[in-house]
Amino acid sequence: MVEIYKGGIPVIEVLDRWYSEFKDGYGAMIPFIGIVRRDKGIDGLSFDLYLPMLNEWFKKWENLPDAKIVMAHSFGDVRVGESSFLCAVFTKHREEGFRYIKEFVEDFKANAPIWKYDLVNGKRIFAKDRAKILKGAGLLED
Amino acid sequence: MVEIYKGGIPVIEVLDRWYSEFKDGYGAMIPFIGIVRRDKGIDGLSFDLYLPMLNEWFKKWENLPDAKIVMAHSFGDVRVGESSFLCAVFTKHREEGFRYIKEFVEDFKANAPIWKYDLVNGKRIFAKDRAKILKGAGLLED
Amino acid sequence: MVKVEFLGPIQKEPIEVDVKNLKELKEVLNKDEELKEWLRVSAVGVNDKIVTNLDTPLKDGDRVVILPPVCGG
Amino acid sequence: MVKVEFLGPIQKEPIEVDVKNLKELKEVLNKDEELKEWLRVSAVGVNDKIVTNLDTPLKDGDRVVILPPVCGG
Numbered sequence: 001m002v003e004i005y006k007g008g009i010p011v012i013e014v015l016d017r018w019y020s021e022f023k024d025g026y027g028a029m030i031p032f033i034g035i036v037r038r039d040k041g042i043d044g045l046s047f048d049l050y051l052p053m054l055n056e057w058f059k060k061w062e063n064l065p066d067a068k069i070v071m072a073h074s075f076g077d078v079r080v081g082e083s084s085f086l087c088a089v090f091t092k093h094r095e096e097g098f099r100y101i102k103e104f105v106e107d108f109k110a111n112a113p114i115w116k117y118d119l120v121n122g123k124r125i126f127a128k129d130r131a132k133i134l135k136g137a138g139l140l141e142d
Numbered sequence: 143m144v145e146i147y148k149g150g151i152p153v154i155e156v157l158d159r160w161y162s163e164f165k166d167g168y169g170a171m172i173p174f175i176g177i178v179r180r181d182k183g184i185d186g187l188s189f190d191l192y193l194p195m196l197n198e199w200f201k202k203w204e205n206l207p208d209a210k211i212v213m214a215h216s217f218g219d220v221r222v223g224e225s226s227f228l229c230a231v232f233t234k235h236r237e238e239g240f241r242y243i244k245e246f247v248e249d250f251k252a253n254a255p256i257w258k259y260d261l262v263n264g265k266r267i268f269a270k271d272r273a274k275i276l277k278g279a280g281l282l283e284d
Numbered sequence: 285m286v287k288v289e290f291l292g293p294i295q296k297e298p299i300e301v302d303v304k305n306l307k308e309l310k311e312v313l314n315k316d317e318e319l320k321e322w323l324r325v326s327a328v329g330v331n332d333k334i335v336t337n338l339d340t341p342l343k344d345g346d347r348v349v350i351l352p353p354v355c356g357g
Numbered sequence: 358m359v360k361v362e363f364l365g366p367i368q369k370e371p372i373e374v375d376v377k378n379l380k381e382l383k384e385v386l387n388k389d390e391e392l393k394e395w396l397r398v399s400a401v402g403v404n405d406k407i408v409t410n411l412d413t414p415l416k417d418g419d420r421v422v423i424l425p426p427v428c429g430g
Binding site for chain 4: 190227247252253256270
């Protein structure tokens with residue numbers, strides 16, 4: 001299951017919990033922390049997510065034989081300097097850790113059912129330029 | 143400068159400080175946490191390090207134009223379940239973050255002047271099988 | 285009736301339609317001019333699984349979601 | 358005098374030797390049978406920089422370190 005937070009994720013609190021809970025038996029923990037960066041005059045980002053399919057998407061990463069992967073994501077508004085995405089990969093050795101963290105985040109970016117908006121002057125503007133078309137898109141095109 | 147800790151690193155405390163201090167202006171933080179794993183009956187690991195050359199080695203990673211890299215390492219004994227190595231890469235985008243964290247850790251493993259020992263029954267046994275010969279080694283061989 | 289939900293940036297309330305498969309749904313949805321642009325770039329989920337076959341049958345109580353391009357993180 | 362330190366697992370106290378370059382130091386150090394094995398796999402630092410040339414001159418007050426194979430993390 002994906003952990004979901006309204007607004008910015010309490011990064012350190014979540015990392016603390018994951019580290020304590022999952023480190024036994026693993027030799028490497030590699031987190032990835034996505035931070036909302038000041039860019040093009042935005043005040044922050046905002047997110048919609050569709051939880052049933054987000055959890056469905058996450059299932060294939062949750063039960064790897066040689067790694068433990070955990071993730072958290074925000075919904076609603078996340079201000080500049082806060083974090084909207086946090087995940088961590090636990091593995092025995094660093095090699096598979098580096099591979100998994102990259103593969104996981106890239107799959108997440110391409111396939112997780114989440115929609116991003118720029119927050120500009122209190123308005124939510126869909127981040128169309130950064131959005132990725134899902135596989136199978138256009139099925140209902142005329 | 144490398145942060146040096148006697149025994150296990152207070153991982154969350156250090157991550158908390160790094161996250162607060164360096165996140166501004168960056169879009170991704172990727173830490174790497176090395177955890178001492180129960181293996182072959184060891185009680186832990188122990189480390190010697192040569193700080194002048196460790197800091198010298200780290201210099202080329204400290205001042206990258208497009209990333210901030212920070213690291214901490216233990217000296218002395220580190221018990222199973224504790225962490226002996228912690229680093230983090232801050233970048234604007236994830237792509238260079240994934241590249242740097244891997245390059246940095248691999249360079250660290252191959253070139254940082256640190257020596258590892260297994261702790262077995264209270265004794266320190268040099269981890270010869272995991273040690274890497276430095277470039278230029280054998281210069282004084284007869 | 286089949287319930288259709290429009291996710292993320294598609295500003296449209298859910299609708300209920302009486303269709304037997306995705307092909308019929310396609311005809312219904314394409315009558316909405318504003319929706320056409322989204323359909324071009326959107327994937328389709330039936331009962332929370334992405335489908336890629338227009339012949340996918342739909343029965344009473346099925347839920348369809350229209351998924352525009354994504355961008356998490 | 359040149360000070361020579363043996364790092365990490367090489368169990369040997371620092372020594373002071375009177376040599377003019379690394380080639381002379383090599384001769385001195387190879388007289389120690391236990392050290393020979395380490396010298397085969399060790400790199401050499403002069404004043405905290407790794408050197409790779411046996412002709413590297415040494416002067417009074419220089420510090421040499423012998424670096425056996427490393428393994429951090």
